[in-house]
Amino acid sequence: MSALAERSQTFGRQLLAATTVAEMIALESSREQANTFRRFDTTFAALIRRSLAGERICRAVESKSRRPTGIEMIGLTPDDATFIETRFGYDAQRSRGAWYLKPDARLDLGLVNVAAHLAAYPRVFWSAVLDETVKASLESSSGAVVVWSWLETVFRRLAAPLYLRGSGLGELSREEQQSQWVTAESELVSFGCDPVDALGPLRYGAGWGRLNVSEQLAAKRRYVAYLHERITTTSVARLRALVTKPLVERYYEKAKADGSVLRRIAVTKALEPVLSGVFGGDWLAFLTYVEERPHPKEQIATELPKPILRAGALFSHQAQPIQAVDQAAPVAPPTIADKLGFLRRYWDRFDQLCAQHKHGMNQLTGLIPSRFLILDAAPAGAPWGSDAFPMDFVDPVTSLWGTMVVSRWPDVIVSEPYPAARMVEAFGPALELWDRVSAACWKASEWSEENALSELPQRLGDHVRQLSDLGCPIDTAIFDELHEVERHLGTPHPKTSESENTNSIGYGVSMTISIIVGSWRPGFERLRDVVTKHRREWAKNNLTKYLDQRWTSDVRAAVTEFYRHQADRGKAPTVKQFIGRPVVSRALNVWFGGEIDALYKLTGIAGSQPQLKRLLLPVDRLAFARAVIRRLGRPELRYDQYGAPIDRTDYEKASQVDDLGQHSLSFVQLLEIHGREPTSSEFGDAQIIRASAVLGITPGELWTRYVLAVQQALAEFPAAVRS
């Protein structure tokens, strides 16, 4: 190409024409663009070099938490730390238009620390690499964004030969290995290395299989040392070019004749990390780099509208003025207020039961219903498995949380199979926290379980933080107080099974067998009283605010998701896209019974979704499932003295029938969705095939029987609400 023609082309088109990474960098170094990345290349050359020297450069802040963790970058200079925060901070990236960033992501930190693992655990270093994966919070840490968008992809390339000589040997076919070796070697060339020199005996076909374990380890160390010696700002620039190339290619593949293309067209999901990693999430920065103009219709949102909840919109009396709900004074619309009212009644009952619990009683179970029917144990009229919550108490739960929408079928409101589980979801982390504290006290005293209380602060760390985030913290002094009371519990008393077995063994001799099943320590009531004091204090100060925060934060999260999508894609999400997001379906089903328009009205989102209500599932889900099971002919089970089933075959058959009974709720939900009986494949062929094999009939025969059993059981009970 002549120099004149070269100058008339944009820099992006010249990059596209470059055949090697070295050529791309040579082009860049002769232009302004080189200055753009000077700081980037210097910072990452130092960081990558430190990592390859065997230093750990990042770590999870809360490795034991179930919540997404922050990622700390270790040993950064103040200047590098500022650079990373400015360029990779979540809010900074979003303010430049990177609305595709999700709040969290799974990260392979082990790859980024690969040399540190090789140095510290040579015999099992690849296991250590594989095991260091975390769910990281991009939202709260620039370190997580830098790993997600840039370092992970760099180290995946650098460590490719180690993977191919590690778990890759077992995971990939011979052909896949050969193909990946070709890629790995060509990337080493791009990176400025001679593959033969870099890889030595690691190289495919170089006799790896003849080396013993220590020779293999030496070869891996040699490779890492080789890379370490070659990391410079130039090699980082080459890595950057290697990573950027697919974005440049995609851009020109989609560009119009004038060279412009919308960001949402060019940047696929796979290329989002490239835009964030190399260009700070800034589409305009990328366009400046490739010397192209923005598409005339390009809109880059730098912030999202603040969600406003218009509570008056849902009041039944339309005369009532629409009231914007702010953080300080939320007013729940009636449909939500009814739910909050029930949650308070439930809390009072929960609190009372916990406060009255004492030694000699059974452990409290069934206080928090699960997303599962207790088919065997639940006494009649106590669907949650506990007498403490009889049917008349539980009944309103079905009218409050008994409906939902399935995101794939937004045009129909169907039955929620487990209304009580939705109620628990509405209550949120406070319920589980106080229940677990009570259960730990019971275990520490009644089961003499060591560590039950001492481990509570760690086990409940996530719950404590969530309550704190909602502005309703618990007084963590409770953990010390419980620990102190635990130290003064009585000495362990052996606990025997309730019935001792005395059997005659003939000749007038009898033998008594008592089974020691552990021990208990007197003093549960003292632990209980500490918990009661703290729980009531917390409720007095926080319960009202907490419940208001629960619904408002859920609804705000849903509406924010709407705006985020709009900002990212340049248009509003479709209904399916919108309610398919977990935060949205959660808010819809927990607080609005699946009514999409109710959410729209409350949040001011423009739109309307006509929905048909088709509800066939009986109010008493448990009785219905039991009726299906009965009609399927579940075998009667008999048990021996140790509680083991006498006939194993019958037990397996009964398990399959119970499973079908549980899933009859899903069957009815499909019936409601489609307005007809589901087919076996819509329901799930695998389950029918598995059950039919155990029951000794054909899948077709079982399906016919199952459909009939559900039909008959439906006819036996009134539906919750007629459509």
Add this chain to the structure above:
Amino acid sequence: MWPSEDGGETSASPAQSHGLSNARNASAREVIANLRETLELPGNARDYHFALQLSADALWARRKEDPSLVETVVDLCLLNIRLIEARPEAVIDEYAKGPISYYSVTALSRLVDVYRREGLVREALAIARRGERFDQAVDLEELEAQVAALDAELAP
């Protein structure tokens, strides 16, 4: 039978009785200390086999907190395999009817798993072959194919 603390007799050996009541909640240090003590106490091969197995399982569950525990798990699994090779009765299901039946030995599958993760397919194959006599040749055919693929790298 073994003498019990209350002056009677018990079928549980001192080694068997010494197991941690709640290994799931114990620290790695406690698990290792308890195993050392257990192996010092009188017991039979089965007691030692299960002590090794339970300790290896407990340490494996904690490997993310401390990756060096995987090295300890490898050592315990190798020790356990040597034990059952010397005393196979430790893993024979004495209540099974018909031909000899063995309990599942997690040391075999765990070791094969770790070696495969590390790319040590030859070592994994050797362990799988040692499991054959206990009817637990973990992924034997697959490993043979992987070793063959490794050997074939040198083929023209």
